[in-house]
Amino acid sequence: MVYIRGLIVVDKIEYKIFSKFNQSILEEIFLLEKEVFDTPHSLEELESELFSKHNALILIAYLDSKPVGFKVGFERSNRIFYSWIGGVALHARNKSIAKELMNIQHQKVKELGYQVICTQTSNKFKPMLILNLSSGFDIVGTLKSTGDQDLTLILEKSL
Secondary structure, three states, X not given: OOEEEEEEEEOOEEEEEEEEOXXXXXXXHHHXXXXXXXXXXXXXXXXXXXXXXXXXXXXXXXXOOEEEEEEEEEEOOOOEEEEEEEEXXXXXXXXXXXXXXXXXXXXHHHHOOOOEEEEEEEOOOHHHHHHXXXXXXXXEEEEOOOOOOOOEEEEEEEO
16 A cells, blocks of 8 residues: 655656555665665665654655655654655756755654654765755764774754
């Protein structure tokens, strides 16, 4: 079952908001994540993660009816929403899609009553870090796993 919570169109790009999902939505996210990240989640990992979370919210951006960007998050507590993964296909960058996905997510999350949104990003993803900071996030901590070359930044924003 797929429940479309809303559709927003900005500059010929359709942004669909899902609160429930099916295999085709997971596959769209999976294919986009494979294009965006060096080490994407497997389809099974995406499914397991999303089915185990409360109040998942999925946004997918479409250009000419093809998925070009996504943002996925879920509830951490009754006041905190976690923005888990997201990205924009290489050929669709520099069209403000990531910023619009973030704006829509923050608006919907606030409407749902959350007071804080948090996320994590690797220090190597400079454009995402800059977007987060310019959108009102504060760096509240860091993580460095044993054997991991990259520093992970923990960010929060009051809604």
